[in-house]
Amino acid sequence: MASKKIGQATRKFTNPPIIIGTGTVVGPMEGRGPLAGDFDVVLPDLTCGEKTAEKGERKFLEQAAQIAIERSGISKDIVDYYIAGDLLNQIISASFSARQLAIPFLGVYGACSTCAMGTALGGMIIDGGFADYVLVACSSHYQTAERQFRYPIELNVQHKPTSQYTVTGAGSLVLASSGNGARVTWATTGKVIDLGIKDPCNLGAAMAPAAADTLLRHVADTGQDPDTYDLILTGDLGRVGSELFRELAKDAGLDVGNNHNDCGLMIFDCKTQRVGAGGSGCACPAVVTFGHVLREMERGKLNKILLIATGALLSPLSSQQGETIPGIGHAIVIEW
């Protein structure tokens, strides 16, 4: 009987891994947002000095990872695993960044849930005694995501009010078996949830049920009241998805209106920046959590947070073939 199983889907880390360093890189639009001061690097343009957006993305993903390693005060050579993912086909940004970093690599795809999934996996690897240091990173890019999932960048398209804006950036952290910093104490792994949403311009609606399901299972497994968290943070549900998430949680008896916020609504000034229903992409929860939220914890403003990062598991082809959009939500608890 697996001793660290708590309920159906949650795992408790008996020796919680510690976040000893983080690195966040964002694009110019994010650098004009309300959280700009909490990011390590704000890029002056979208290509990071490279010829294409795709080349730029893998460059700044590697940059974020290097910053995290530097901030940890350890050498790259003692990092046991590099867990990374992104939105592009075959997760090329992650794989190419791994080529540069030369650390044993575990590539993962969870769409926008990657940062929480990667951190949970890294935590399990460390708590299970398989590693002392794990580097986790993920990235997304407005242009590369638009090209792949939607339309050419310069095409005449009027965006719908439910559309979200893919965050350009990369977030990274280093987990360690010992050291100083915030700790990852619990992880709840999501199941794929599909309530039949087909519209790829309304991903918030597609992902909200998965976020609600993971929240419910986390609460059922741990027996913790949602009020014990200073912040319940969803990854990128945006304005529409957040409303649906709270509604679904309320229907199941959980009122998260007081302490819920969404990374997609925090990273941009949704009133003045033209971002539709809010930010999205792997980098969205990663940079907001690893950049801003962890700094808030250092400043003493937050003690215990629950991050539920969600991913919309569609492909450019699945939508075109008339498929619905399944979602998944991975949760981690970070305590100071």
Place this chain on the structure above:
Amino acid sequence: MPETIQEVQEQTRRQKVYQQLVAERKPKPPYLRNFLVAFMTGGGICAIGQVVLGIFMERGQDISAASAPTLAIMIFLGIVLTAFGIYDEFAEFAGAGAAVPITGFANTIAASAIDFKHEGWVLGMGSKMFIIAGPVIVYGILSGVFAAFIKFITRL
């Protein structure tokens, strides 16, 4: 694990309830504003085309001879505005008004060409240039064939 009929029915019910909730909560686009703006901007572009046509006709060309240089100018405008990143900003404001041919069509080809230029002349830009415009060509020709067929039938 095989699902029981009750489980399938329950899942379908949950899906319907949720989809209804989503439909209720979905923010509606400002339809009236979009219609009016599309009308004005699309009409504006056509008016510009009319002016250009008029200039060429002033020089003594008849309408069919003046059409070709007019089209060339409108296509050129569409491509230049796309290349400078202005056309998509205009389209965010104008909506369907920016999609009117010929400028809209030129934009789709230019935008696709820009996006795929780094993937090679042949397999990249060359083949993917028509990724958005292709259906316009296919269904445009098909509609023409269909219309001609109807004309033929009605003449019999």
